[in-house]
Amino acid sequence: MEAFTKLDGLVAPLDRANVDTDAIIPKQFLKSIKRSGFGPNAFDEWRYLDHGEPGMDNSKRKINPDFVLNKARYQGASVLLTRENFGCGSSREHAPWALEDFGFKVIIASSYADIFFNNCFKNGMLPIVLSAEIVDNLFNQVFATEGYKLDVDLSAQTVTTPSGEVHKFEVDAFRKHCLLNGLDDIGLTMQHQDKIKAFEAKHQQAQPWLFN
Amino acid sequence: MAKTLYDKLFDSHVVHEENGTALIYIDRHLVHEVTSPQAFEGLRLAGRKPWRISSIVATADHNTPTNGWDKGLAGIADPVARLQIETLTSNINEFGAKAYFPFMNKNQGIVHVVGPEQGATLPGMTVVCGDSHTSTHGAFGALAHGIGTSEVEHVMATQCLVQKKSKTMQVLVNGVLGKGVTAKDVALAIIGKTGTAGGNGYAIEFAGSAIRGLSMEGRMTLCNMAIEAGARAGLVAVDDKTIEYVKGRPFSPKADQWDAAVAYWKTLHTDSGAEFDTVVALNAEDIQPQVTWGTSPEMVVSIDGRVPSLDLAKNEVQRADWERAYAYMGLTPNTPINEINIDKVFIGSCTNSRIEDLRAAAAVAKGKHVAPNVKLALVVPGSGLVKAQAEQEGLDKIFIAAGFEWREPGCSMCLAMNADRLEPGERCASTSNRNFEGRQGQGGRTHLVSPEMAAAAAVAGHFVDVRQSLT
Numbered sequence: 001m002e003a004f005t006k007l008d009g010l011v012a013p014l015d016r017a018n019v020d021t022d023a024i025i026p027k028q029f030l031k032s033i034k035r036s037g038f039g040p041n042a043f044d045e046w047r048y049l050d051h052g053e054p055g056m057d058n059s060k061r062k063i064n065p066d067f068v069l070n071k072a073r074y075q076g077a078s079v080l081l082t083r084e085n086f087g088c089g090s091s092r093e094h095a096p097w098a099l100e101d102f103g104f105k106v107i108i109a110s111s112y113a114d115i116f117f118n119n120c121f122k123n124g125m126l127p128i129v130l131s132a133e134i135v136d137n138l139f140n141q142v143f144a145t146e147g148y149k150l151d152v153d154l155s156a157q158t159v160t161t162p163s164g165e166v167h168k169f170e171v172d173a174f175r176k177h178c179l180l181n182g183l184d185d186i187g188l189t190m191q192h193q194d195k196i197k198a199f200e201a202k203h204q205q206a207q208p209w210l211f212n
Numbered sequence: 213m214a215k216t217l218y219d220k221l222f223d224s225h226v227v228h229e230e231n232g233t234a235l236i237y238i239d240r241h242l243v244h245e246v247t248s249p250q251a252f253e254g255l256r257l258a259g260r261k262p263w264r265i266s267s268i269v270a271t272a273d274h275n276t277p278t279n280g281w282d283k284g285l286a287g288i289a290d291p292v293a294r295l296q297i298e299t300l301t302s303n304i305n306e307f308g309a310k311a312y313f314p315f316m317n318k319n320q321g322i323v324h325v326v327g328p329e330q331g332a333t334l335p336g337m338t339v340v341c342g343d344s345h346t347s348t349h350g351a352f353g354a355l356a357h358g359i360g361t362s363e364v365e366h367v368m369a370t371q372c373l374v375q376k377k378s379k380t381m382q383v384l385v386n387g388v389l390g391k392g393v394t395a396k397d398v399a400l401a402i403i404g405k406t407g408t409a410g411g412n413g414y415a416i417e418f419a420g421s422a423i424r425g426l427s428m429e430g431r432m433t434l435c436n437m438a439i440e441a442g443a444r445a446g447l448v449a450v451d452d453k454t455i456e457y458v459k460g461r462p463f464s465p466k467a468d469q470w471d472a473a474v475a476y477w478k479t480l481h482t483d484s485g486a487e488f489d490t491v492v493a494l495n496a497e498d499i500q501p502q503v504t505w506g507t508s509p510e511m512v513v514s515i516d517g518r519v520p521s522l523d524l525a526k527n528e529v530q531r532a533d534w535e536r537a538y539a540y541m542g543l544t545p546n547t548p549i550n551e552i553n554i555d556k557v558f559i560g561s562c563t564n565s566r567i568e569d570l571r572a573a574a575a576v577a578k579g580k581h582v583a584p585n586v587k588l589a590l591v592v593p594g595s596g597l598v599k600a601q602a603e604q605e606g607l608d609k610i611f612i613a614a615g616f617e618w619r620e621p622g623c624s625m626c627l628a629m630n631a632d633r634l635e636p637g638e639r640c641a642s643t644s645n646r647n648f649e650g651r652q653g654q655g656g657r658t659h660l661v662s663p664e665m666a667a668a669a670a671v672a673g674h675f676v677d678v679r680q681s682l683t
Contacts, residue, residue, distance in 0.1 A: 015532075016532070016533070016536070017529045017530070017532075017533055018408060018409070018508050018533065020508075020646075020648045022627075022646070022648045022649070022650060022651050023648065023649060023650070026650055026654070027627050027628060027629045028629070030246050030274075030629065031246075031275060031290070031292040031293050031295075031296050031629070032292070032296075033249035033250070033253070033295065033296055033299050034250070035250040035253070035361075045649065045650045045654055051654050054292050055292070083529055084409060084529070085408060085409035085412065085442070088408055088409070088442065089344065089646060089648060090343075090344050090627075090646075091247070091342060091343055091344040091358035091359060091360055092246075092247065092360075093247070093250075093342075093360035093361040093362060096360075111409060111412060112412070113409075113412060113442060114412055114413060114442070114443075114444050115344055115357075115358055115359070115360060115444060118359075118360065118363075119360035119362065119363075122360060122362035122363070123362070172232075172233070172376065173231055173233075174230075174231065174233040174374070185362070185366055185374060186258070186260070186365065186366050186369045186370060189235060189366065189369075189370040189372055189374065190369070190370060192227065192228050192235060192372075193370070195227050195228050195235075196227050196235070196237070196263075196370065196371060196372055199227040199237055200237065200264075200371070203225075203237060206476075207336065207473070207476065208469055209334070209464075209465035209469040209472075209473050210239045210334070210337065211266060212266075212463065212465070212466075212469075
């Protein structure tokens, strides 16, 4: 996994609550057996005016000019600003894969669905929780200022606005450690394999029917 | 110290804990074709093998067609879908599994229907699957939740999951449910009350006399929808119904282990005096048949209600959400729910495709006919075994005589990955779990209801209070 430390990135505002993972990456693209290449179909139903299917040449499709991520001023954005309960619904990890492939490294919202939140960290992405009030303020600033960027520092756990306003955010210590160092979870867990074996032996003795 | 059921299940699976992050041991890993190929590929690239093959039970469900089975795999017109189904078979052949029910096997079906009916889901287990509706299995007093593909690979490689303990919520439903009011209505009424984000960060235990009164099928429906309330896990305490359901299933403990298993399972309930972080209470008598009107399961009202008007929205964000939902659903505020006409009906999904669901829908459809304005009414059994049971009971004949299509098992039009889907603008009464934009097909309009309400809507051509047709 790629490490994440700092980012000074252009912000794109997706002003909706409860954005679900079906919207982030529609089901027809889940037929792929690969982990990459989902970016061109992120938010497919909102982003294009025609119906998308795997294998289509997306550069030839009709773009929805009203969809915020299609606006010229947000091209190249790496920070997605959105509303509460982002990533609800299906557990599909294709959602963070699509967002990451699209170019987003950081998401800022007042809350996330649990599975999506967890999936982000497995892919070198940082989902940040800020209060609804701060998120509201950031939306106003993004809309008012073309080229609006935020400076995100995982080590210091801060988001800094262009005017120098600093917002602290919380992040779980273990997830932070993994993200800062780009650590593979499986490798870390395997360091405890003796403990897993010991637990398994005890567990099997107590509930042998689980091992039939 | 008095413990909640969640605490008992979590604590008894902790392998290692450091600064509040735990490694928990996973007993059962359910696998399907959509969220596993990248995990198997990850194992392959790292030269890893599954830690314990006997924990893996796999089936193909999301992508599989529900008709044209006479042509076999070749009948899957979409080559990308076919490849994914074939890839599951080749991965299981390469890595192994305790059981694999491939496409068209007689035991194949929706992974959350297959697990319990095989006895592969047992009380006290930790169960994971790369699917958010894994919460279903919590109906057995098992700690079960959906995971992403990276975690699928992690569980395969290490038999463990990195977890932080959730907060606990008790949803207490006391009283007796009225006739025609089902577990689905309870689930939707709860979500209407808590919102779809209300359970974020929580494991929900459903308790109270109305929950104890539910069958195992009903409890599965309820726990299935816990994720729609935002909770990764839903739970119901073990009781005699749980034990009776599990008994004699293919992977259930056999005679020599049965008594010890039952003795342990009987401890799987919340101790008296244990405290929850949050408690939500509903009266069973207040719950009416529910119908969603919008694009989130929390946008729900009773059958005698109306599409809510904007002045009822709690804040600006919700107002904007509702305005988008009106436009997408093609509805205006204050429209009575029972005046909304439908184009299609879907009875199926991991929420409502078990034998009891099909019996209930058939009882409503029996001797009647699908309304002329309904273009398609699909019944998709949850598994091959559910289908066979239903056919043995003659339910298929009732549905077919009433103008429904009787299909092969799978996830089907719940998520429309296969050919079963809504066309743009089509409106559907669906027993599935999500009414998100595009969920059942781009531009499709989904209204979530119980199987009884779906069957009644199919016959009337619009939503109708099923209680009026029950004698």
